[in-house]
Amino acid sequence: MLEGYRGKLASLLVSKGIDIGDKIRVRKGNLEVEGILFPSFSKYDDILVIKMDNGYNIGLKIDGDEIYLVCKKSVAENKETKGGEKSRGEVKIISTGGTIVSKIEYETGAVKPALTTEDILEYLPQIREIADIDAEVLFSILSENMKPEYWTKIAEETKRALDEGSKGVVIAHGTDTMTYTASALAFSFSQMTGPVIMVGSQRSSDRPSSDSPINLYSSVLLAKKSPFAEVSVLMHGESSDTYTLAHRAVKTRKMHTSRRDAFQSINDIPLAKVKWKNNEIVMMRNDFRPRGNHNTLDSKFDTRVFLLYYYPGMDPSFLETIRDKVKGIIIAGTGLGHTSEEFEPYFRSMTKDGIFIGMTSQCLFGRVNMNVYTTGRKLQNAGVVPLGDLLPETALVKLMWILAHTNDVEEVRKMMLKNLAGEFNFRHSEQLFPRWYHE
């Protein structure tokens, strides 16, 4: 239990019966320091971390100095979680990890996820004013560790909640891979009684400036009241705390590593704007899928796919190493949809073997067009399928879903080109491209 302590110092602490959270005293030269033992994150073995009475942590190098145990950590009484009244909430909140809600333990500095219904209501009492909620922890995994098999579980749990009468489902998710999960759900549901709102936060909820309360509040409001029954990603609309945006799952991308408004609709406009302060939902488009009578789910994924990010000079013979492992490849090609000509014979041979190869663009904005240049035509000739304005990640998830349903390469091609969840936008108006204005 001596988190972070190693070697001699760890054994010394053990021999004195000292644990994380205990009050200890250290005498070091003419300095005497008293405080609570904290976990160590030092790269050195001999650093002892103490939280002093004034709240500060300090690291002291222990080299034959005296350490005393003053008193053991007082055991915090474990609050009984009320399991009794199992309300079937109007809105179901499914947590998959990430800390949309968390508590800080000032004594040990630990940030703990707080995800029971009671925890969430304690964190955000305003939710009571808009909906009756019911929360559930499905996973507790970092979003980079998410896998297609978890997508399926999330989809099934979502269906259960909707079937049981929830007006909408909120899924708390780490932001890094949130759009992959969102796309997976979007392709899995062909009909829904209510929306799925994927929500996350870019500033952790243990800080007063977190974007999580506004995002969570907006997502509950939207889950309950939205006219649409689609999978969407809801995050801040701008850096200010003024409004949030719900993006169509298959058109969304995380476009900034850290900003609150990192999530953007690419080649399309968002579904809705939520003016959370007035509990107001403003629909931004009217071609949404409305709430249906029942929920149709088909959530299977074949992971034998590969996302190939092309770069100048890339050696096409690398393809030989993945050839036996994949049933499909999505290329993030250059510009209108290219790789070097050298790839042509490799692609030709692979597609002949029944491997699907689809082309998207590294540009993200705009659609591929493989008729404009000779290389594009040659690649098409080799069997590469241009995928319009699909985002590379969306295309990949879509391919996984299709490959789990058919092995027929012609069928795969047809389905890849069919607009299943609004992933294609055939009209790009002028204002769909963001401009960076400089003076």
Add this chain to the structure above:
Amino acid sequence: MSDLGVKIGLEIHQQLETHKKLFCDCPSVLDDSYKVTLTRKLRPVTSEMGDVDVAALFEWKKGKSYLYLAPDRSSCLVECDEEPPHEMDREAIKIALGMALALNSTPIDEIYVMRKIVIDGSNTSGFQRTAIVSLGGFIEDKEGKVGIQTIAVEEDAARKVEDKKEEIIYNLDRLGFPLIEISTAPDIKSPEQAERVALEIGQLLRMTGRVKRGLGTIRQDLNVSISGGTKVEIKGVQRLELISTIIENEIRRQKTLLEIRDELKSRGVTEEVLRNLKVIDLTSIFTETGSKIIKAGLSSNGKVIGIKLPKMSGIMGREVMLGRRFGTEVADYVRVLAGLGGLFHSDELPNYGITLDEVNKVKETLEVKQGDGFIILVGDQEKLNIAAQIIKDRLIQALTGVPKETRGAEDDGTTRFLRPQPGSARMYPETDIPPISSFELIEEAKAYVPQSPEVKLKHFIEMGLNEELANLILRSPRIDTFEYLTEKYKNVSPVFIATLLENTLKYVKSKGGNLNLIDENVIETLVKEISEGKINKDSVADILIEFSTENGKKRISLEEIISNFHSISEDTLVTIIREEIEKNKEELLKRRDKAFNILMARVMGRVRGKAEGKLVAELIRKEVDNLLR
């Protein structure tokens, strides 16, 4: 003073000049121009709920917003709380370690950056990043050693631009400036010692050569208590000269509050009595009032309430410090905690447009008898309810003496209630920044140990100052101004600048000048004018006297005053002299041996302050010779 058991601790915050901010790569410069603004909310974090009013959580949605101005030059995504902090600036840590060595403080081996929760909006993140660099130490003082408790490096807060009802506006330029915080033990026993120790630490800081200069770059917080009193925090003392006045005021306040406690007890006022004070609606008495404050309060659907204070006649009027009565203290609580102005008490009425007739009706309604006091309040009903409770609570505290509170320093050396003192600081580790090993930096930190005073003294003497003046400057709070000006205006003699700072200002004060008006900018402006030959040295004292003695309201601008003193060219001088000779020719020719004196008097009468006497005399002598030849 010693029999009062006075204990004083100092916290000195000084901005460091590392040319960049503590947790990002922005330059540490102030900038008022901005194109981007951000609106944000802050919300108390869950685990604080034990201490924070649960109502604060409900407040979040409709409560205050913060508007941040984000100047392009001095803020980036880090200040916007849109990007994690960069690594902590190593130079700031080295400066702090240098100070630690100078103050006999022990550097801690590994430095941990902490988040200290602050939700007044002054930090976009909702916390201030701060790290202790060393522990213990002392500074020698002639009244005895004063212990050092901690030396910390922390980020400065955003700069408040405007406080509106629903929104506070902050400029992000100052957010993230590196600060050093030096906290002494409560070993200081007198106001004079406090001022001296602050001065000494301030000087040591300046001698690192790595601190920012000018008003607002150094701020002192004071912790003051007397025996039987309470440790009261006084925040934001910007001027060293005020420290002793502020402390004297606080000692007097605590003493008076203890006297009030004893008085209340001896009169038989108990907690029971105070808890059951009755609140009575007095609105009907004031429907036709001439009092502007009450009229304004009533116009927006307000009410007037009254509270009888049994056996408390004279208590509210008791002066706790210059210009502040016990009633003012209570009114401050009501203003800060209930957001309500307009409190009147029996010891100040009739006044403020409230007539004797109205006072008598109030007394009658409240059944105020000889020896009783009362309070009346105007405002909207909801706030009045809160205010009544706050008044009761504050009066109950008076029975125990001095409440634990944080006070703010005013420019005149008085202080006023800011907020109740928070419990222990809410701190948790800044997980975005790895710990920093100080032992890897300590060798380099030695370069920042401040120069000893002896070395400085020698340097000043080499600049041409005599020993007395050099010593004066060395001990002066204006030492950094001196160094800055001599460095920047190399053609102005250091002796002149030192004399200006140490002697001329004293002279100006003796002539009734208000030194508060003469800040560093004023002084620099004058030195610059001299450096450019626009005014002469003799006129400086006159300019400063004129600038600082005029009536505050219709003061003439410095520029205007200076323009009246602009030096006259030699040609113009000669013209003036010739004019005077022409006008007085007969007399001059008659009284030949007095001619020089007569002319000198006439001419100086016209050009005093605009020309040096020496030059005038020289020119007159020439002209007189010509005339009499």
